[in-house]
Amino acid sequence: MYIIIMGAGRIGTLVARMLESEGHDVAIIEMNRERAREISEYVSGLVIEGDATDQKVLENANIKNADAFAALTGRDDANILACILAKHLNPKIMTILRITDPGKKKIFEEVKELKRYFDIVVSPEDIAANYIFRTLVTPGFDRVLLPREGAEIIQFQVNEDCEVAGKPIKELNLPKDSLIIAVYDEKGNLVIPSGDTVIPKKGQVIIFAKNSALQDVKKIMEKKREE
Structure with missing residues (x-):
C-alpha cells in the first residue's frame, strides 16, 4: 500500500x-x-x-x-x-x-x-484513557482495547498451578460474552481452539471478551489449584 x-x-x-x-x-x-x-x-x-x-x-x-x-x-x-x-x-x-x-x-x-x-x-487520548481505566479496574493481564465494540482481546499466561490447565475449553464455564480465540503451547505452537481443545499446562490463552465479562473471565483463568 x-x-x-x-x-x-x-x-x-x-x-x-x-x-x-x-x-x-x-x-x-x-x-x-x-x-x-x-x-x-x-x-x-x-x-x-x-x-x-x-x-x-x-x-x-x-x-x-x-x-x-x-x-x-x-x-x-x-x-x-x-x-x-x-x-x-x-x-x-x-x-x-x-x-x-x-x-x-x-x-x-x-x-x-x-x-x-x-x-x-x-482519538489517541480516548484510547489511552480507556486503557488506563480498564487496567485500573481489571489489572493483571495484557490487553488490546476495542473501544467501539466495548470489548477487549486479552492474554493469559497458563502454568501447572492454574486450575484451567489440562481441562478442555468446554468445561471452563466461561461467561457467554467471552470466547477463547487462540491457544499457544509451551513451544509456541498455535491452536485455533474448539470446545474439545485442552488448555496446556504451560502456555498462553488469548480471549475475546466484552468488558462486562472481564472480571468473571479473570477469576476463572487465574484461579489456582487447591493443594
Whole structure:
C-alpha cells in the first residue's frame, strides 16, 4: 500500500516507521521545516515540507494514487480539512482522522454527511484513557482495547498451578460474552481452539471478551489449584 501521513509528530512518525517495517510505501507531509528535515533521517519514504490542507501539496505527494491518507497532527481543524480535500482529490482513498477531543469523535462517526469523508476516526487520548481505566479496574493481564465494540482481546499466561490447565475449553464455564480465540503451547505452537481443545499446562490463552465479562473471565483463568 501507498500511505500518506499528515504530521511528523510522535504518532505520525511511529506509524510511518511501523508501516515501512511491514513493507508499505509511506510519504509524510510536515509543515515544520526543521522537523521535516529531522524526520527524513528516520524514514526512507518521501518527506514533504508543506501544508496538507493545500491541494498542490497533496498533489505533490501523489494523492491520486495513494491507498490511504492519515491526518495525525494535534490540530483537529487541519486534520478535518485535509481529509475532506484528500477525498475530493481521490474519492477511493481511505481516510483516517485523528481527533484530539474525544467528545467530537462520535459526531464524525454518526453524522451520515460527515462519514463519507472520514473512513476511520481515532482519538489517541480516548484510547489511552480507556486503557488506563480498564487496567485500573481489571489489572493483571495484557490487553488490546476495542473501544467501539466495548470489548477487549486479552492474554493469559497458563502454568501447572492454574486450575484451567489440562481441562478442555468446554468445561471452563466461561461467561457467554467471552470466547477463547487462540491457544499457544509451551513451544509456541498455535491452536485455533474448539470446545474439545485442552488448555496446556504451560502456555498462553488469548480471549475475546466484552468488558462486562472481564472480571468473571479473570477469576476463572487465574484461579489456582487447591493443594
